Amino acid sequence: MDVNLDKLADLAPGQRLARGVCRHLTSLGFGCLEEYVPDRGLRVDVIALGPKGEVWIIECKSSRTDFTSDSKWQGYLPWCDRYFWAVDEKFPTELLPEDTGLILTDAYDAEVVRMAPEDKLAPARRKAVTLGFARVAAGRLLGFRDPTASLG
Numbered sequence: 001m002d003v004n005l006d007k008l009a010d011l012a013p014g015q016r017l018a019r020g021v022c023r024h025l026t027s028l029g030f031g032c033l034e035e036y037v038p039d040r041g042l043r044v045d046v047i048a049l050g051p052k053g054e055v056w057i058i059e060c061k062s063s064r065t066d067f068t069s070d071s072k073w074q075g076y077l078p079w080c081d082r083y084f085w086a087v088d089e090k091f092p093t094e095l096l097p098e099d100t101g102l103i104l105t106d107a108y109d110a111e112v113v114r115m116a117p118e119d120k121l122a123p124a125r126r127k128a129v130t131l132g133f134a135r136v137a138a139g140r141l142l143g144f145r146d147p148t149a150s151l152g
Contacts, residue, residue: 008107013062016107018046021058021086024103024110030056033136038079038129042072047080049133055121058084058103067095079129082116 011019015034022032029051036047038057046058057080061067067085077083084101087093096102101116121129142149 011107014045014060014066017060017062017086017088017105018058019107020105020110021046021060021103022048023108024105025056031133031137033133033140036133036136038076038132042075042079044076044079046086047129047133049130053126053130054082055080055126055129055133056082056084056101056116058086060086060105061091062088064092064095067091077119078125079121081118081120084112084116086110 008016008019018034022034025032025046025048030048032046032048034046035043037043038047044057045060048056048058050056057076059070059073059076061070073083082101084103085096086103086105087096088106089104093102098114099117100114101112102114103110103112105111
């Protein structure tokens with residue numbers, strides 16, 4: 001069996017959605033990180049840094065219960081230029097706020113079906129998010145080579 005397919009079976013439903021989103025956004029020139037912490041008490045499913053420096057946050061919801069139990073999503077809005085929900089084709093999309101973006105996805109690919117409105121980050125916030133993204137990405141990459149290393 002393909003090692004990647006074997007690992008895919010071990011992923012939780014939301015992780016499979018995040019995988020499809022990241023695969024799609026990467027094909028558009030974005031860099032993606034899963035489970036990123038922009039600020040204390042917040043953890044986004046996916047943050048994506050675009051080719052022009054744009055910052056997107058994507059929350060992956062695998063069920064009605066998963067969505068209705070999420071009370072922190074509005075706290076993510078100050079940390080991105082565009083905010084999206086990523087769901088599969090079975091998700092009741094009428095639950096999702098219309099003033100947010102919508103991505104339909106599975107573990108393999110995704111499609112942006114409703115572009116999120118743009119609310120540009122202030123320059124200082126953009127710099128902080130971009131630097132944070134770079135540090136986390138570098139730390140994760142270093143961890144593959146040397147799991148005991150720390151960026152300090």
